[in-house]
Amino acid sequence: MNRKMALLCVVGCITPSLLHAQERTPAAPRPGSAPPPAAAQPEGENEVEALVVTGQRQYGAVLGDITPEETFNAADVRALGVSSITDLLAELSPQTTSGRGGSPVVLLNGRRISGMGEIRDIPTEAIQRVEVLPEEVALKYGYSAEQKVVNIVLRQRFRANTAELGMAGPTEGGQTTEQLDVSSLRLNRDGRLNLAAKVQHSDELLESDRDLVSRSPAGGEGSPYRSLLPRNDQVSVNAVLNRVLKNGVSATVNGSAGYTESNSLLGETRIRSDLDGLEQNSRDLTGHFGFTLDKQTDKLRWSLTGNYDHTDSRTLTDRDIVATATVSSTDRAHSISDTANLQLVANGALARLPAGDLSATVKLGAEGSWLDASSWRGGVKSGNDPSRTSGNAQISLDLPITSRKNDFLAAAGDLSVNLNLAANHLSDFGTLTTVGYGATWSPVKPVSFIVSMTQQETAPTMSQLGGPMVYTPDVRVFDFVKGETVNVIRVSGGNPDLKAEEKRVLKLGVTFKPTSINGLSLNANYFRTRIDDPISGFPAVTAETEAAFPDRFTRVNGQLVRLDARSVNLARQESDQVRWGINFTRQIGKTPPRPTFPPGQAPWERNRGEGRREPSGQAVPGAATTPSTSAPNQQAQASDQPQGLNLLQGAQSPGGGERPGPAAGPSAPGGGDRGFGGPGGFRGGPGGFGGGFGPPGGGAARLQLALYHTIHLRERVYLDAGAQPLDLLNGDALNSGGGQPKHEIEAQAGVTKNGLGARLTASWQSATEVNAGPGNPSGALRFSDVTTVNLRLFANLSAQRDLVAAHPFLRGTRVTLALTNLFDEKPKVRDANGATPINYQPDYLDPLGRSLKLSVRKVFF
Known part of the structure; x- marks a missing residue:
């Protein structure tokens, strides 16, 4: 066993270097566009979900007005340190156990699924929030009332x-x-x-x-x-x-x-x-x-x-x-x-x-x-x-x-x-x-x-x-x-x-x-x-x-x-x-301040290719990395690629923040989500992956x-x-x-x-x-x-x-x-x-x- 453990350590260190993650550069900025004012970060929190218009239902919410017994946001899920939805449900077994003996009903974005095969292999990084609801909610989806309900809401882009x-x-x-x-x-x-x-x-x-x-x-x-x-x-x-x-x-x-x-x-x-x-x-x-x-x-x-x-x-x-x-x-x-x-x-x-x-x-x-x-x-x-x-x-x-x-x-x-x-x-x-x-x-x-x-x-x-x-x-x-x-x-x-x-x-x-x-x-x-x-x-x-x-x-x-x-x-x-x-x-404590960099010296602006491409794959004229095209005060062009993904692939916005996206409502739940790039996200939030260039300390404790x-x-x-x-x-x-x-x-x-x-x-x-x-x-x-x-x-x-x-x-x-x-x-x-x-x-x-x-x-x- 010791020999196999040693081999695993070697393979674990070598394997990532043999695989190649494709780098995708951000779309070209719109000329003359000015950055919108940054939204205030709530004190004591480092994860912001999609903005919700007052009076409208939250994206992915279940039917009815029964309040969830527990709600876990993206930071909570990352803090569990699990890999997939299967692992997540096992980790949350105490919260999802029903006194009636049934296994929990699992919904995706507030909707029925044909079976666990639809979602079991989804990585937890794609999860926006998880809700645990009482057995009575199962009735609203055609199930019997002997199982608790777990509603998993995914990010819109990942x-x-x-x-x-x-x-x-x-x-x-x-x-x-x-x-x-x-x-x-x-x-x-x-x-x-x-x-x-x-x-x-x-x-x-x-x-x-x-x-x-x-x-x-x-x-x-x-x-x-x-x-x-x-x-x-x-x-x-x-x-x-x-x-x-x-x-x-x-x-x-x-x-x-x-x-x-x-x-x-x-x-x-x-x-x-x-x-x-x-x-x-x-x-x-x-x-x-x-x-x-x-x-x-x-x-x-x-x-x-x-x-x-x-x-x-x-x-x-x-x-x-x-x-x-x-x-x-x-x-x-x-x-x-x-x-x-x-x-x-x-x-x-x-x-x-x-x-x-x-x-x-x-x-x-x-x-x-x-x-x-x-x-x-x-x-x-x-x-x-x-x-x-x-x-x-x-x-x-x-x-x-x-x-x-x-x-x-x-x-x-x-x-x-x-x-x-x-x-x-x-x-x-x-x-x-x-x-x-x-x-x-x-x-x-x-x-x-x-x-x-x-x-x-x-x-x-x-x-x-x-x-x-x-x-x-x-x-x-x-x-x-x-x-x-x-x-x-x-x-x-x-x-x-x-x-x-x-x-x-x-x-x-x-x-x-x-x-x-x-x-x-x-x-x-x-x-x-x-x-x-x-x-x-x-x-x-x-x-x-x-x-x-x-x-x-x-x-x-x-x-x-x-x-x-x-x-x-x-x-x-x-x-x-x-x-x-x-x-x-x-969250315990405040999120550490994000570092700032001189124009052209931010880590996400290093080692970029000579050209950029829009989501359609067409080259963007004049996309070479220059102070004028990569200045911190330029707004990124919207694309289908997740904002958190852009951040991970070298498109982090100056100061460690995310590039502003379109306003989000119920019809576009992920449009303005800080997602993985939000404070404490992949740059080192609790349990997060981190893009590697986040603020010192990587975020407050959770x-x-x-x-x-x-x-x-x-x-x-x-x-x-x-x-x-x-x-x-x-x-x-x-x-x-x-x-x-x-x-x-x-x-x-x-x-x-x-x-x-x-x-x-x-x-x-x-x-x-x-x-x-x-x-x-x-x-x-x-x-x-x-x-x-x-x-x-x-x-x-x-x-x-x-x-x-x-x-x-x-x-x-x-x-x-x-x-x-x-x-x-x-x-x-x-x-x-x-x-x-x-x-x-x-x-x-x-x-x-x-x-x-x-x-x-x-x-x-």
Whole structure:
């Protein structure tokens, strides 16, 4: 690993010098034009978005009047030190986690997308702001109200090619992961083009790489023929094209393909002589195509999205038997799945009321799923080919009751109510319905309340119903009934007997953003969830589970030898929880003054070519660099090229500022945006790339703090109708990882200055205990509390003016060093005698432990 790390450092230093970023000079100035007065810079801020005309909606804002829980501007996003939207969503997981359990809905510029493939590879430098909104906003876009909404607003103009090389591995050794990501983005008022490719390889991690006590032989060392983590290889490509058509419709197409292969060692063979160890190999080939058509007018916004997904999966599992003419020594499982869907969503005002518009969102959709699954075990083939078609419809109505803006019962603040209805007719489950209603109220501007109730029926997925049967030998599980670790044949795949589940969720929420403390927000939510017939992975091996599902267990002389771990329907699940959080982000100190230079001596005026070209590519007469054409008081000619890009490519305006652009309004959101060239932008703003010629210090420091605390008040599960409930907070467990921790805390802290950044994230969960079975001699198992701390350090070398001046190829380069699980904290499990069961050794629960990742990223503008 050390040799590979050294190689990465060398490659990271050499690669940028081998690649060439095209320099684009600014357009010729207009003769006789005088510079407009510079806009005043707000004190304490170093990022200015597009100017917005008072009384008009902010560019990229979502539908409705619900206030975002959190808003991150471009400087905040840069301060996170992440590379793409995928990384951004992972970093903002505490802010986007919903108590209802759904993954966040992602919008782009306040509009629907066909899927994450449209935006996942967009670099964070292209982001103007990010908004996190409550679950109720999802209804306005045709989604269910069980997911928070993340609205990502892009800059109007941006152009960059990126390459990132990374290497990671645990400090204890045993596994190394290498990754290469390359992408290209062209973003302007005509649309965008995004191309990306990723390659990743991970070595396998073996039991012999860790200090483990083996079960066989008893007390022996870990086996070199058993994997803790598989070898894994991944390759993916993604392409997105967006164009604005003549009729004002925004059209987007997205295509992607991926290949994944993993290989695991299952243990040493005892019978076969042709192998040292048994293996399981899995291969997945995926393809995706999606499109979005979207148009917005003063009265109506509509979107049509479509997706088609294809997956081909194969699994080969060695058996420890001697093959014969009729019996194979390798089990095979193969599945081909195809899914297609089409959704039309329209939103508009039905009537004008004193408090505002009565608005409606209507969604009509159709979907089809087809699965062909088969498996071969011992020469015997089994399989099924289920299919499903469905048609769905949804309507959501928003009725304003009072309004400060429209001066109707203004003393009561802003109050609106919502009603939403949905029906989904499935060919194999009949008609499933969803009913929801709620209200939002803001008595005064800093405070808003939300209350909502949702009742929803959900069918199991096609893979849960008809996935191929896979038999994996020598899987280690802990038998809570006997208090021992055993090796079993584990059966996985689809369960055709699954039923639809019915969920009811009550939410009470409050958000507070004090006007006296800029950048501070507080929110708290209470969720009460009740689910009938919940679909669940197979529970832990306890006496209660065996009593509820006896046919899933096979024992020989009392010892568990086979476990059917396919999904099941439980009888009922009850959950009450409170989740509250605090976010604080702001600039600390004032932005340092920008340097001034004599005419013709500014860094952006050095080493220029003999001629300039306009955006059309035509040469500009008299464009040679002379004091008359490059004087600081000349105004740049407008072009489609982003202002921040001009700055990065040598077109910075004197004094470190940006060249003035056209006035910006809602129709031209990026026209006057300071963008990347604004104070503290690429010349060294917090987390920014920097053009290398910014003011000393590169901008003021920026601080970000976040704290989220989830308190589980009630977590009960009924495995079977009439059975006693399992209290997951008091001695019972639904999975082998223990009970439900009563408290879970997530914390984040970050600071950036002069392109140097540090981010610390931490999570903590309280201890749990699992009661022993009636005949268990080892007693109850206690799972310790766990604290995990991660540290990420990054340096945007562009912000180091002297360094970039001496080594220009370092412009746009960022180096990141990340430590995951900084203190190598691992769960500790003890029984009543103080012993640790074999299956709960710390290196089994967390094989990687503390890991280190070094990455070098280069942006070519």
